[in-house]
Amino acid sequence: MKSFKSNFVTIIVLLLLSFQNVKNVAAQINMQHESQMVQIEKLYASQQWSEIIKLEPVLLKHAEKDLNALLILSESYAQTGNITKGNSYAEMIIAKDPSNYFAFMMLGNNSYVSKEYDQAEKYYLKVLEIRPTYARANLNLASIYEMQKKKEKAISQYFQAIELFSANNFNNEVILYSKAVLNLDPNNTKAKSYLAITTE
Incomplete structure (x- = not known):
């Protein structure tokens, strides 16, 4: 009986130690992951797209828990010329979140970059359907x-953007795109x- 109790206690102790080891490993993995994400943020800020792609498993x-990671991959691939892969990640986001205007x-x-302007127009109009105040879509349409x-139609889109900029006191943008209208x-x-x- 004592042998059984002793073995049972040993098993419990081993299980607790094992659980603690799992927690420690998980904590180390989380710390490593967070460190890698900080590195990716720095790479993104400096537009080092190829370096970001090397960290694709981390972003995936x-x-x-955060679809913005797929946006980073989408932009990184597009910036390195792989439009197809960039689009695939953007479409993956939309499949999970149809309201993601980014x-x-x-x-x-x-x-737009691929000179598929009719297709670009449809996407920019979709952006404005979801987020009417996203002026960048208006400017790209213009x-x-x-x-x-x-x-x-170009003037109309410029004015929609200008009105948004004016409402938020972005005077430099108001001046810039008012001049764009006057050029037309x-x-x-x-x-x-x-x-x-x-x-004034």
Whole structure:
């Protein structure tokens, strides 16, 4: 009986030690992972896309709790010229979160770079459907319409962006894109009015 108790206690002790070891290993892995994510943030800030791609397994692990990790991969692949892989990660995000306008923006930018302007337009319009105040989508649409010689549509998108910038007191942007409107329509009184207000 004593032998059984002794063995039982030994087993319990071993189990507790084993559990503690598992906790220690898990903590070490978490610390290593967090350290790697800090490294990735620095690489992203300095636009070292190829170095980020080398850490793809880390980002995929992090993506289990934060889809922004997939956005980083999407942009990194696109920036290194692998548009197909970049798009695949953006589409993966949308499959998990259809309201993620950053992923649609990424698809729009990749289409823009690939000169697939009709496709880019659809993605940018989707961005604005989800997030009407995302002025960058308006500006990219304006750029597309300018290239397509659709002057009125380009001006309309510029003004939507200008109104957002004006509401948030981004005066430099108001001036810049008011001048863009005037390049298309030198007599545009609305653009002149925005310029007059912001340069007073």
